[in-house]
Amino acid sequence: MSSLPPSPEQALAPGGLLNRLGVVFMRVLAVLPLSWVRCMGWLLGQALYALAVRRRRIALINWMQCFPQDGVVERKRAVRRHFVYFAQAWLDRSWLWHAPLATVRQRLRLTGELSALEGNEPTVLFAPHFVGMDAGWTALTAHLERRFCGLYAEQANAGLDRWMAAGRERFGQPHVVAKRQGIKPLVSAMRQGLPVYLLPDMDHGMRDAAFVPFFGVQTATLMSLSRLARLGRARVVSVVSRLTREGYEVTVMAPWPDYPTADAQADTAEMNRYLEGYIRHVPEQYYWVHKRFKTRPDGEPSFYADI
Numbered sequence: 001m002s003s004l005p006p007s008p009e010q011a012l013a014p015g016g017l018l019n020r021l022g023v024v025f026m027r028v029l030a031v032l033p034l035s036w037v038r039c040m041g042w043l044l045g046q047a048l049y050a051l052a053v054r055r056r057r058i059a060l061i062n063w064m065q066c067f068p069q070d071g072v073v074e075r076k077r078a079v080r081r082h083f084v085y086f087a088q089a090w091l092d093r094s095w096l097w098h099a100p101l102a103t104v105r106q107r108l109r110l111t112g113e114l115s116a117l118e119g120n121e122p123t124v125l126f127a128p129h130f131v132g133m134d135a136g137w138t139a140l141t142a143h144l145e146r147r148f149c150g151l152y153a154e155q156a157n158a159g160l161d162r163w164m165a166a167g168r169e170r171f172g173q174p175h176v177v178a179k180r181q182g183i184k185p186l187v188s189a190m191r192q193g194l195p196v197y198l199l200p201d202m203d204h205g206m207r208d209a210a211f212v213p214f215f216g217v218q219t220a221t222l223m224s225l226s227r228l229a230r231l232g233r234a235r236v237v238s239v240v241s242r243l244t245r246e247g248y249e250v251t252v253m254a255p256w257p258d259y260p261t262a263d264a265q266a267d268t269a270e271m272n273r274y275l276e277g278y279i280r281h282v283p284e285q286y287y288w289v290h291k292r293f294k295t296r297p298d299g300e301p302s303f304y305a306d307i
């Protein structure tokens with residue numbers, strides 16, 4: 001997505017100045033050793049765990065619903081680690097979006113069934129909300145000599161929006177579609193041979209969603225993966241990102257067999273079964289600070305009533 005440069009008034013406004021200082025800070029981080037960036041992320045994560053009380057409570061509730069066997073101490077320890085991973089991944093956007101291409105490629109290990117990304121067969125990439133989701137996108141666009149299509153949710157902060165859009169468009173000349181444009185541009189991109197990078201595992205209410213199990217809890221889940229795959233006559237390939245000491249490991253999975261079907265709700269339940277398996281490998285790196293169980297079936301109380 002192309003963005004207009006800020007006007008002088010925007011640049012000199014308090015918010016504009018903070019945005020510019022933030023970008024300068026990230027550019028400085030981009031030249032530091034990765035170990036230093038990760039150390040700063042560790043400190044930031046500890047601070048966020050202590051100060052971001054509302055998000056900490058949301059993450060603890062989510063963890064309790066998904067891993068009820070864990071005791072209070074184990075749950076708090078896991079969520080604290082999640083905040084550290086979350087902060088480290090946010091600061092990693094410094095080098096993802098500003099470091100030289102050689103540095104980015106060195107720190108992003110792309111592995112798995114890479115042959116699944118060859119050719120022009122319509123493909124939807126299921127990219128779950130792990131903290132390294134931007135690293136996954138960058139690994140594909142930086143390592144592979146082909147174009148991809150991504151769905152972009154515009155940010156309320158104009159300066160932040162420009163910076164994030166520029167970072168995600170940095171390599172590979174991707175085709176980026178604004179979320180408000182709907183599904184048609186995504187289907188069109190697939191038919192032109194561009195794999196579509198989709199993150200459908202959030203609770204956005206009941207529009208185009210169904211209640212299906214997620215770690216045994218009936219969860220409002222978007223059916224967009226199944227519907228997009230059926231409209232585009234596409235296969236589904238998972239791309240899972242894991243933060244490591246050296247950077248990230250981004251794994252491309254084999255195409256899902258017998259997917260999609262004519263039953264979008266059953267397909268969505270299947271999506272969550274795949275997702276649960278990926279989460280169990282690195283549970284602290286999933287995006288737990290989102291109200292994953294915000295929408296409840298009629299008559300059920302909210303899990304977040306006092307937040």
